[in-house]
Amino acid sequence: MIQTIGTGPDLGVQIMEADKSRATAWRLQFFVVWAIILAGLVGFVMFTVKLDATFLTKVVPFIVGGVGVTIFVSFCSITLAIVLATLGALGRLSRNPVANGIASFYVSLVRGTPLLLQITFIYLALPQAGIVLDAIVCGIIALGFNYGAYMTEIFRAGVQAVPGGQSEAAASLGMSGRTTFLRIVAPQAFRIVIPAIGNDFIAMLKDSSLISVIGVQEILWKAQAAGRPTYQSMQTLIVAALVYWAMTLVFSLFQARLEKRQAVGDRAVNPR
Amino acid sequence: MNKPAAIPSSHVIHASETPGALTPPGSDPIVFATDIEKYFGTNHVLRGCSMTVWPRETIAILGRSGSGKSTFLRCLNFLEEPSAGTVTIDGYPVEAMPFGGRSGHHREQIRKLRISAGMVFQEFNLFPHLSVIGNLTAGPTNVKGMHKKEATELAESYLEKVGLQDKRDEYPARLSGGQRQRVAIARALTMEPKVLLFDEPTSALDPSLVGEVLKVMEDLAHEGQTMIVVTHEMQFAREAADRVYFMDQGVFAEIGPPDRVIDRPQDERTRQFLSRFLGASQGQGMGPGAVPAEQVQPGAAEWPPELLVPPDVPQHDHL
Numbered sequence: 264m265i266q267t268i269g270t271g272p273d274l275g276v277q278i279m280e281a282d283k284s285r286a287t288a289w290r291l292q293f294f295v296v297w298a299i300i301l302a303g304l305v306g307f308v309m310f311t312v313k314l315d316a317t318f319l320t321k322v323v324p325f326i327v328g329g330v331g332v333t334i335f336v337s338f339c340s341i342t343l344a345i346v347l348a349t350l351g352a353l354g355r356l357s358r359n360p361v362a363n364g365i366a367s368f369y370v371s372l373v374r375g376t377p378l379l380l381q382i383t384f385i386y387l388a389l390p391q392a393g394i395v396l397d398a399i400v401c402g403i404i405a406l407g408f409n410y411g412a413y414m415t416e417i418f419r420a421g422v423q424a425v426p427g428g429q430s431e432a433a434a435s436l437g438m439s440g441r442t443t444f445l446r447i448v449a450p451q452a453f454r455i456v457i458p459a460i461g462n463d464f465i466a467m468l469k470d471s472s473l474i475s476v477i478g479v480q481e482i483l484w485k486a487q488a489a490g491r492p493t494y495q496s497m498q499t500l501i502v503a504a505l506v507y508w509a510m511t512l513v514f515s516l517f518q519a520r521l522e523k524r525q526a527v528g529d530r531a532v533n534p535r
Numbered sequence: 536m537n538k539p540a541a542i543p544s545s546h547v548i549h550a551s552e553t554p555g556a557l558t559p560p561g562s563d564p565i566v567f568a569t570d571i572e573k574y575f576g577t578n579h580v581l582r583g584c585s586m587t588v589w590p591r592e593t594i595a596i597l598g599r600s601g602s603g604k605s606t607f608l609r610c611l612n613f614l615e616e617p618s619a620g621t622v623t624i625d626g627y628p629v630e631a632m633p634f635g636g637r638s639g640h641h642r643e644q645i646r647k648l649r650i651s652a653g654m655v656f657q658e659f660n661l662f663p664h665l666s667v668i669g670n671l672t673a674g675p676t677n678v679k680g681m682h683k684k685e686a687t688e689l690a691e692s693y694l695e696k697v698g699l700q701d702k703r704d705e706y707p708a709r710l711s712g713g714q715r716q717r718v719a720i721a722r723a724l725t726m727e728p729k730v731l732l733f734d735e736p737t738s739a740l741d742p743s744l745v746g747e748v749l750k751v752m753e754d755l756a757h758e759g760q761t762m763i764v765v766t767h768e769m770q771f772a773r774e775a776a777d778r779v780y781f782m783d784q785g786v787f788a789e790i791g792p793p794d795r796v797i798d799r800p801q802d803e804r805t806r807q808f809l810s811r812f813l814g815a816s817q818g819q820g821m822g823p824g825a826v827p828a829e830q831v832q833p834g835a836a837e838w839p840p841e842l843l844v845p846p847d848v849p850q851h852d853h854l
Binding site for chain 2 (some may be wrong): 431450453454
């Protein structure tokens with residue numbers, strides 16, 4: 264009863280072409296919106312401040328010089344966070360009340376207090392207890408400690424997302440709980456949490472700017488330092504913003520690729 | 536391992552429990568399930584179930600959904616912790632410890648028992664991150680400490696047995712349901728268990744794929760692999776089983792050879808169950824005149840309507 268209109272086999276082609284032109288129009292509008300907003304922002308800046316070329320050529324390399332520190336801190340912190348989150352997740356999944364208690368206390372405390380407070384606490388308060396650490400070490404510890412708590416919950420959810428039948432099958436083969444976790448559950452859980460780790464790394468790149476308050480010379484610290492003396496913070500902060508934005512875009516690209524590969528893997532591995 | 540001990544002191548062998556056709560004369564039973572009870576909360580699911588299985592026997596457990604037959608099977612290898620009772624496999628008794636928690640010793644006992652009792656699940660439960668050969672070597676390498684090369688050879692021989700040697704390097708996701716279940720059977724066999732437990736192995740399969748799995752199971756039965764099979768496949772139970780256990784509301788209501796329990800059931804509950812089958816499949820899968828027509832109607836009429844909805848019973852003819 265479908266062919267009553269008599270459009271014949273062309274109908275499918277017509278529908279496809281209509282869909283395509285609609286998609287093209289949508290994309291066009293989308294880019295126009297971006298262009299307008301961008302033009303507005305650039306116009307606002309040009310109108311507000313004088314763009315001093317000599318100032319910028321001096322200041323841009325100085326700020327971009329902070330990229331290394333930002334990425335170094337983020338890498339170290341995410342590594343620390345992964346270690347803490349693995350331990351935390353094991354604790355949260357444990358039937359042992361001591362392990363579970365320690366892990367949930369950690370998660371609760373860290374998630375219940377501001378990251379900025381944690382950073383300043385480690386840098387400013389710990390010396391009162393006789394613990395004096397380098398600012399960059401304080402920053403890495405604080406960020407790793409903080410992200411570890413959030414990632415604990417991600418890892419726990421990843422483990423719980425592995426179907427119970429997997430553990431039962433492993434148990435029915437005679438595997439111990441430990442072997443079951445290491446060989447069967449953990450590898451599957453790891454695949455599940457990889458995208459989340461990528462997300463957290465990108466978030467960390469930006470949150471690492473908080474450690475500028477304890478004097479670590481990363482991107483934001485440098486931007487503030489460069490702009491303050493001559494009251495040209497508008498220029499330097501915009502440069503810093505663009506640097507963060509560019510880093511985010513680059514790492515998001517990696518992330519998208521990884522997730523795409525992951526999705527292919529999942530299809531090959533988990534069709535239903 | 537331990538020499539098969541005498542019958543556990545509290546175990547009572549039912550009058551209908553006699554060694555199967557393939558059992559070597561004079562053999563001791565290999566599986567004793569003694570007075571298994573199971574509570575889920577206050578729900579009394581198993582009310583004292585006992586079973587005796589001799590080597591090389593095939594046992595079919597029948598019963599409607601919710602009667603407790605899968606729970607009983609899962610209690611045999613402690614995937615469900617029984618609330619009371621003892622499971623003895625190959626002379627190695629493990630008692631239910633409902634209060635004791637799982638001490639290290641008890642856990643180790645259970646682990647040893649599970650090595651003797653392989654299991655095949657309704658949902659296959661293959662390891663999706665491992666290839667077919669990886670699924671098959673996982674047990675021998677991780678549990679028995681077998682070398683990879685030796686385990687691979689063993690795995691390949693069992694893969695050949697289920698006719699899937701060409702799928703050796705595929706991942707489970709790329710297999711059909713029937714192939715997955717055959718891989719799962721091969722995986723259980725790689726541990727060379729004394730008894731294989733099947734938990735409705737064909738219920739999750741597309742009807743057209745059931746036959747290939749049942750074929751593998753029938754071959755195993757004829758080769759003398761000891762098996763306990765929870766199933767809805769009447770044809771399989773009739774042709775491959777040495778003995779049928781019919782479960783109703785947590786007790787074995789009727790025990791006996793298939794030609795008696797399926798074709799001439801003595802217990803009213805068994806008759807009602809089978810009459811539903813007859814109704815659901817228009818007589819397919821039932822021997823001629825298996826249940827007299829006059830028994831079918833009253834039986835069916837007594838069922839509450841929700842139980843008349845025919846169930847997870849595959850309706851097809853494949854053997």
